[in-house]
Amino acid sequence: MAKILAVDDSTSMRQMLVFTLQSAGHQVIEAENGQTALQAAKSNPLDLVISDVNMPVMDGITLVKSLRALPEFKFTPILLLTTEASPEKKMEGKTAGATGWIVKPFNPDQLLATVQRVLG
Amino acid sequence: MALDVSQFVGVFLEESFEGLDVMEAGLLDFRADDPEAINAIFRAAHSIKGGAGTFGFREVSDFTHGAETLLDQIRQGERGMSTEIGDTLLAAVDCIRDMLRAASDGSQPDTQRVLQTRAAIETLLGKAPEAASDASAPAEATGGGWRIGFAPRPELMKTGNDPLRLLADLRRLGPVTVRSDAEAIPPLAELDPEACYLRWEAELHAAVPEAEIRAVFEWVEDECDLSLAPLPPATVGPGVNGSPGTNGAAAHTATPAAANGKPPATNGSPAPDGARRGEAGSIRVAVEKVDSLVNLVGELVITQSMLSQMGSSTEEFDLLRLEQLREGLAQLERQTRELQEGVMGIRMLPISFVFSRFPRVVRDMAGALGKSVELSMEGEDTELDKGMIEKLADPLTHLVRNAIDHGIESTEKRLAAGKPAAGQISLKAYHQGGNIVVEVADDGAGLNREKLLAKAASQGMPVHDGMPDREVWALIFAAGFSTAEKVTDISGRGVGMDVVRRNIEAVNGRVEIDSVPGQGTRIVLRLPLTLAILDGMSVRVGEETYILPLTAILESIQPTTEQLSTVGGKGRVVHLRGEFLPLVALHEVFGIEPRARRPEDGIVIVAAASEGRTALLVDDLVAQHQVVIKSLETNYRKVPGVSGATIMGDGKVALILDVDMLLRLRRMH
Numbered sequence: 079m080a081k082i083l084a085v086d087d088s089t090s091m092r093q094m095l096v097f098t099l100q101s102a103g104h105q106v107i108e109a110e111n112g113q114t115a116l117q118a119a120k121s122n123p124l125d126l127v128i129s130d131v132n133m134p135v136m137d138g139i140t141l142v143k144s145l146r147a148l149p150e151f152k153f154t155p156i157l158l159l160t161t162e163a164s165p166e167k168k169m170e171g172k173t174a175g176a177t178g179w180i181v182k183p184f185n186p187d188q189l190l191a192t193v194q195r196v197l198g
Numbered sequence: 199m200a201l202d203v204s205q206f207v208g209v210f211l212e213e214s215f216e217g218l219d220v221m222e223a224g225l226l227d228f229r230a231d232d233p234e235a236i237n238a239i240f241r242a243a244h245s246i247k248g249g250a251g252t253f254g255f256r257e258v259s260d261f262t263h264g265a266e267t268l269l270d271q272i273r274q275g276e277r278g279m280s281t282e283i284g285d286t287l288l289a290a291v292d293c294i295r296d297m298l299r300a301a302s303d304g305s306q307p308d309t310q311r312v313l314q315t316r317a318a319i320e321t322l323l324g325k326a327p328e329a330a331s332d333a334s335a336p337a338e339a340t341g342g343g344w345r346i347g348f349a350p351r352p353e354l355m356k357t358g359n360d361p362l363r364l365l366a367d368l369r370r371l372g373p374v375t376v377r378s379d380a381e382a383i384p385p386l387a388e389l390d391p392e393a394c395y396l397r398w399e400a401e402l403h404a405a406v407p408e409a410e411i412r413a414v415f416e417w418v419e420d421e422c423d424l425s426l427a428p429l430p431p432a433t434v435g436p437g438v439n440g441s442p443g444t445n446g447a448a449a450h451t452a453t454p455a456a457a458n459g460k461p462p463a464t465n466g467s468p469a470p471d472g473a474r475r476g477e478a479g480s481i482r483v484a485v486e487k488v489d490s491l492v493n494l495v496g497e498l499v500i501t502q503s504m505l506s507q508m509g510s511s512t513e514e515f516d517l518l519r520l521e522q523l524r525e526g527l528a529q530l531e532r533q534t535r536e537l538q539e540g541v542m543g544i545r546m547l548p549i550s551f552v553f554s555r556f557p558r559v560v561r562d563m564a565g566a567l568g569k570s571v572e573l574s575m576e577g578e579d580t581e582l583d584k585g586m587i588e589k590l591a592d593p594l595t596h597l598v599r600n601a602i603d604h605g606i607e608s609t610e611k612r613l614a615a616g617k618p619a620a621g622q623i624s625l626k627a628y629h630q631g632g633n634i635v636v637e638v639a640d641d642g643a644g645l646n647r648e649k650l651l652a653k654a655a656s657q658g659m660p661v662h663d664g665m666p667d668r669e670v671w672a673l674i675f676a677a678g679f680s681t682a683e684k685v686t687d688i689s690g691r692g693v694g695m696d697v698v699r700r701n702i703e704a705v706n707g708r709v710e711i712d713s714v715p716g717q718g719t720r721i722v723l724r725l726p727l728t729l730a731i732l733d734g735m736s737v738r739v740g741e742e743t744y745i746l747p748l749t750a751i752l753e754s755i756q757p758t759t760e761q762l763s764t765v766g767g768k769g770r771v772v773h774l775r776g777e778f779l780p781l782v783a784l785h786e787v788f789g790i791e792p793r794a795r796r797p798e799d800g801i802v803i804v805a806a807a808s809e810g811r812t813a814l815l816v817d818d819l820v821a822q823h824q825v826v827i828k829s830l831e832t833n834y835r836k837v838p839g840v841s842g843a844t845i846m847g848d849g850k851v852a853l854i855l856d857v858d859m860l861l862r863l864r865r866m867h
Contacts (some may be wrong), residue, residue: 088245090210094203094252101201130248132241146356152392155358161248161266169420177358178417183251183259186201198363 080125080197081105085115085141086159087133095128098186099193112136116144119151126196127156128180131171139174146175155196203253208480210249211302217242218295219554225287226557228279240269246294258297261312264319265290286322288558289315343372343403344411347425352393354421361394367414372404401429481584483544491540498533501526538824542728545585549627549636550578552591556598556625563602570609570620571602577627582634583728589705590636590725593698597638597721598623600694605642605719615716617641633749634727639720645671645713671711672809675699699808703858706732706747706841709808724749732827732844736820736852737803740790744816745825745844745854752804752811754819759798769864772802772813779804782864783815784855787839793817805857812861823847827854839863 082104084095089110096106107122109115113136115129127145131138138158145151155177160167168179180192224239243266251259265287271277293312300307346368350361368374379397383389402411408426415424505526508519553575564571582590606612606621613619626637647670654661654673661673674695702709707725726732726749734745761773762781770781781802785792794800794817803814825844830837830853841856 087241088210088249089213090206090249091245091252093209094206097203097206098201132244134238134241153355153358159248161244161251172357172417172420175357182248185252186203195363195367196358198360198366 079103079105080193081107081123082193083107083109083115083119083122083124083127083129085109085112085127085129085133085138087111087130091130091159094186095189098189099128101186102190102193104193112138112141112144115141119145120148123150124154126193127151127154128159128193129156130159131167139170142171142174142176157192157196207253210253211298212480212482214246214249214298215295217246218291218298222288222291222558223554225284225291226561228284233273236269236273240266240273243269250298255298255301258294258301261290261297261316262294264316264323265294268319268322283322286315286318290319342429343401343405344408345427345429346400346402346411347397347423347427348400348415349397349423350394350418351421351423352390352395354394354418355392357418357421359418359421361396361398364414364418365398365400368400368402368411371406371410371414372402374400374402376400403429481544481547487540487543491537491544494533494537494540498530498537501529501533505530538731542583542731543581545583545728545730546581547584547587548578549580549582549587549590549634551587552594553578553625553627555591555595559595559598560602560623563599567603568608569602569606571606571623572620573623573625575625580627580629580634582627582725583730586634586705586725586728589701590723593701593723594625594636594638596694596698598625601638601640601642601719601721605640605644607643611643630724634725636723636725637720638723639718641718644715644717644719645674645711646715650674666810667713668711668810671713674711675709675808703808703856706749706856708749708806708858730827732825732854733822734825734844734854735803735822736846737784737801737816738793738818738820739784739788739816740792742788742790743820743846743850743852744784745852746803746805746814746857747854748822750805750807750857752806754801754803756800757797757802762797770797772797774804774813777811779811779813780861780864781813781815782860784860785815785817787860787863807858807861809858809861812857812864814855814857814860825852825854 082099084092084099084106085108086092086095087110092108092110096108099106107118107124109118111133112129115127116136119127127141129138129141136144142156142158145154145156156175158171158176158179159182160171160179161182171179177196178192180189184192220242221239224235224242227235229235243262247259247262247266250256250262268277268283268287272279272283277283289311293308293315296307297312299305348361348364354361365374365376377399379399380395382397383395389395411426412419412424415422505523508523508526556575557573560571560573601623602621606623607615607617609619612621622641624637624639626635626639628635647667650670650673651661651663651665654676657676659673659676661670675698676696699709702723702725705725707723710722710724711719712722713719726747732745733748735748735751736743736745738744755774757772762770763773764770765778770783771778772781773779781797783792783797784790792800797815800815800817801819803816803819805812805814823846825846827842828844830840830843833843837853839856839859840853841859842854843851844854846852
């Protein structure tokens with residue numbers, strides 16, 4: 079069981095993430111944009127962060143950069159949810175410090191498989 | 199494990215419809231100098247696309263992709279906004295809404311329009327509809343397996359990747375032997391503990407496509423040197439010794455690219471179960487509203503326990519406690535009222551829910567009619583009962599369309615009349631004396647008194663030249679009445695204004711018209727705050743009690759004999775400050791024995807109705823209360839002149855009167 083922060087501005091996506099991760103036995107904290115996610119991350123030790131890219135207030139790329147700047151998140155896996163299949167977008171996330179990405183649309187099984195891959 | 203995500207479809211649809219509203223409003227009010235605006239539009243499209251794919255609405259996801267790409271180009275400054283692009287994107291918004299609605303209620307989307315819009319977007323993007331590009335090209339499998347050289351760059355771990363995890367992942371594909379190479383580890387003094395110095399060479403003994411191996415290293419392809427070579431005995435394929443990063447992400451891109459080739463309108467994938475949960479059943483409530491309710495209930499419990507303690511105390515109740523009891527009861531009353539307001543507030547939504555559609559309606563209609571029309575809106579934050587909002591949408595749309603079609607003149611006529619070329623339509627909402635008032639005003643030609651009278655006379659309606667303006671304007675509410683010279687696509691068929699009035703009266707509201715020739719027309723809708731509770735005045739007629747909506751009451755008088763007269767031997771009127779008001783005696787309408795036989799002994803209530811003012815004769819005014827409206831139709835049957843019923847404090851049932859209907863009933867007699 080891992081402690082996971084799920085970040086998405088879309089309520090349905092967030093609910094789907096939380097439901098899926100919880101049903102796999104993970105403990106999930108949710109946030110609706112980068113800024114609230116950053117606050118939540120500062121007060122919680124986390125095993126994994128899953129975040130959308132396009133969000134109001136603070137986007138996913140900025141969130142990744144901000145998290146990597148915190149000593150306790152130096153090596154924490156961070157996955158970005160992206161519909162962009164284009165390599166540049168993924169590289170932008172990578173350059174910011176993201177571990178990898180999950181391409182939308184995905185189904186719960188794909189999500190859990192990817193999470194499994196990251197958590198080992 | 200198969201997890202069912204269809205339970206989130208309702209939420210997805212709800213937020214998508216909201217997102218579409220954001221897109222529409224943003225596109226209508228587009229300004230290139232506001233980057234946050236285009237970002238918000240893009241984000242909405244982006245979320246819909248992502249969610250649609252995830253929740254099984256493949257066509258919606260595919261369709262939205264084109265619009266999203268277009269928006270992204272505008273957002274990145276690669277493309278400017280133009281009217282053509284704006285129109286196409288608005289059409290796309292309609293299509294997406296249509297498709298999602300189809301998914302939620304099983305209706306048929308406009309397939310033709312979807313295809314056309316898709317084609318238009320693709321033309322704008324400068325590409326022919328993509329043929330099914332088979333992205334899975336380099337998928338040759340080798341018989342003997344692969345030799346994999348994996349040399350991470352030192353910084354690989356700083357993105358949270360772990361080389362050992364990647365190697366473990368490789369094991370999923372088949373038996374693997376791994377050899378690590380520690381040669382690059384520097385002397386301890388120079389060693390960076392956060393860097394990765396190890397390299398690995400792995401042999402995978404399984405016949406898997408190259409793409410699958412690359413997929414394992416997909417996230418780190420920019421942070422390592424990866425070499426792949428087939429193991430002998432292998433059929434050597436082309437491009438096997440791929441250098442890192444060239445045909446990398448093949449496995450992942452395969453799915454979306456292949457999906458692109460499919461036509462969107464095949465209705466292929468049926469909506470998942472539970473998708474038909476429309477917006478009907480749920481209300482979104484701000485957390486603060488709920489919190490304040492919880493708070494109020496808390497206070498109520500305290501008051502209740504205080505009062506009950508007073509009552510159950512073993513000591514005799516003495517007068518000294520009376521003050522305390524009064525205080526407690528006053529507190530209870532205040533809290534009950536606040537609780538009631540709070541609970542009602544849950545059903546309240548800002549009128550912007552209806553208003554938000556009008557920029558689009560005005561733009562489209564004005565365009566279709568070749569008129570220039572500007573829309574201004576005020577008081578969008580005014581809150582209304584959710585049920586009322588839903589019932590208001592159609593009448594308001596009708597009024598706005600009418601104003602553009604009949605009210606606003608053509609540009610030439612306006613200029614000739616010395617008016618600005620662009621017509622003005624204004625929508626306003628505000629509170630006034632316990633009512634919500636919604637106004638639709640235009641600065642057009644105004645209603646034509648002579649034309650209305652002539653038309654009414656030709657249809658055999660009882661009219662005369664001396665009728666007050668208000669009554670003449672009210673003629674447009676008659677069924678089948680239209681003065682439009684030509685019937686247009688948009689309005690003028692004579693169905694409409696009567697429906698508007700019926701809809702507004704169905705929610706206990708009232709419609710008023712003001713019109714000045716050459717200056718425009720203003721239609722005012724007066725609506726109660728809520729559908730569930732009514733501020734009423736109880737009146738007595740004989741032994742019966744009736745409730746009159748407070749909003750309908752203007753004043754009450756005790757008439758003198760001089761003020762009463764009979765017109766034409768049948769109808770009685772009350773003469774009040776130079777105006778003759780038709781007198782409706784409630785005891786006659788309901789066939790009751792009154793206490794006051796003569797009007798002079800009773801009370802006359804001057805009430806406002808859509809068609810003008812009227813005088814209601816009752817025995818007595820009793821009190822003002824808030825009453826809970828119970829439907830007569832669901833509990834009994836419809837009764838003319840009665841809009842509902844309520845239960846009074848003493849347990850008796852009182853009927854709630856409908857002044858408009860009473861006046862019409864009188865006319866018929």
